[in-house]
Amino acid sequence: MDQTSDRSSRLHFTHAFEVVVGLVLIASAGIKGYEASLFAVQIAGYEILPSALEFPAAVAIVLAEAVLGAALVAGIFRPWPGALTIVLLVGFSGVFLYGYYALGLTECGCFGDFLKLPPAVTFGKNAVLVAMLLAAFVRRRVAMEPKNLSILIGGLLFVVACGALAVGGYRYVSGLGATNARVSGPIDAARPYARFVFDEGGAKYDLGRGTYLVAWLSTTCPECRKAVGQIAELMRLIPNMPKVIGLCLGDGATLESFRDETLAPFATVLVPAGVFTEFVPAEPPHFVLIRDGAPVAQWDMQIPPTELLDRLGGM
Numbered sequence: 001m002d003q004t005s006d007r008s009s010r011l012h013f014t015h016a017f018e019v020v021v022g023l024v025l026i027a028s029a030g031i032k033g034y035e036a037s038l039f040a041v042q043i044a045g046y047e048i049l050p051s052a053l054e055f056p057a058a059v060a061i062v063l064a065e066a067v068l069g070a071a072l073v074a075g076i077f078r079p080w081p082g083a084l085t086i087v088l089l090v091g092f093s094g095v096f097l098y099g100y101y102a103l104g105l106t107e108c109g110c111f112g113d114f115l116k117l118p119p120a121v122t123f124g125k126n127a128v129l130v131a132m133l134l135a136a137f138v139r140r141r142v143a144m145e146p147k148n149l150s151i152l153i154g155g156l157l158f159v160v161a162c163g164a165l166a167v168g169g170y171r172y173v174s175g176l177g178a179t180n181a182r183v184s185g186p187i188d189a190a191r192p193y194a195r196f197v198f199d200e201g202g203a204k205y206d207l208g209r210g211t212y213l214v215a216w217l218s219t220t221c222p223e224c225r226k227a228v229g230q231i232a233e234l235m236r237l238i239p240n241m242p243k244v245i246g247l248c249l250g251d252g253a254t255l256e257s258f259r260d261e262t263l264a265p266f267a268t269v270l271v272p273a274g275v276f277t278e279f280v281p282a283e284p285p286h287f288v289l290i291r292d293g294a295p296v297a298q299w300d301m302q303i304p305p306t307e308l309l310d311r312l313g314g315m
Contacts, residue, residue: 014136015150018072021085021129022154025069028110029161033062035112036168037175037251038220042109044249044273046099051274055172059165064088066161074154075147082133089126096122104283175252179270191293192279196247200267208293211242213303216279216286217268219250219258223301227285228262230302235265237305240312242289245269249276249284 032039039062040055049057068088071081092108099105100119108122117125185197185208194208207214215231217224228246235241246268248255255270280286282300289297289311297311 015075017132017136018075018082019150021082021132022069022072023157024125024129025065025072025085026157026161029062029065029069030164031112031114032058032065032109032168033161033165034168035114035251035253036062036165037172038112038254039109039168040172041249041251041273041276042107044277045103045105046095047103047277048095051272054273059169062161062165066158066165069161070154070158072154073157074151076151076154079137082137086130086133089130093123093126171252175270179272182269182271183275188293193288193290193295194293195275196245196271198269200269203267205243205245205267207245207290211289211291213242213244213308214288214290215244215246215266216276216284216288217246217248217258218284219248219254221284223283224285225258225262227287227302228264232265234303234305234308238309238312242312247271247276247279249273249280 036055036058040058043049043054043057044051065088068081068085071077072085092110096105096108096119106119107116108119110117110122110125182198183195185195185206188194188208191208193212193214196205196207198205205212213231215227217227231244235244244266246264246266248258248268248270250258250270252270255268258264259268279288285301287299287303288295289308297307299307
């Protein structure tokens, strides 16, 4: 193989690395964009940004991934797309590391609800992508002109990712009013649950009056699905069981799926992500027995039946 052929082969090989990384970014952007509401909820879980900035941050991240992914596939503006992607991946890894150790988060949200990765796989994936970009940078000794086909493919993928974001953004905005309306009650430090006043399924819920068992649930959480079964059993066995309400973290699509899978015998409604993280001290499910808007007892993961009975007997 002569020197010219060897150089051409090396350039195409390095561009293949960039294309693979670019396709991963585009896939991530498209999925997160389509599930924009869920991605905003996942950002809220890190408790870094004010609630007003969570959805804008989700949009910004999706657009950044789409732009960088398309540029890598197209092979344009080298070496900046590769360098900025490395910064992005390292930043994501750092934030997830913080969430994992400080907050107990186990899902990075890289691919939304479509593909959930264990923490080790998440860090390994990011490390491999960074290594591929570094290898491409080191192996490229001369400039390589982008080809029209690569530019066309990169542009089309960018349009697809933006289209998915547009759909996800519309779904987010259309459900925002109803979600915020559920926390329109008075803010009272002594009776924090008085904020929750709403109608659902023809019934009126005013958590500032009377006794309720509140189940804080995530619509994408396997443990929360199991918790619905336990609550259903308690409702069947305990004669004086108070009215149960599920306050959920998620979006319209995942809530519908949650309802279909669990067949919950109690109402489940979405609440703003910022409110959810304010009331839930750790990972859901979280349960609170309240009376007239004030917490009486709280439990994580499971409700001890005997303790619940004792609490109800003393009320």
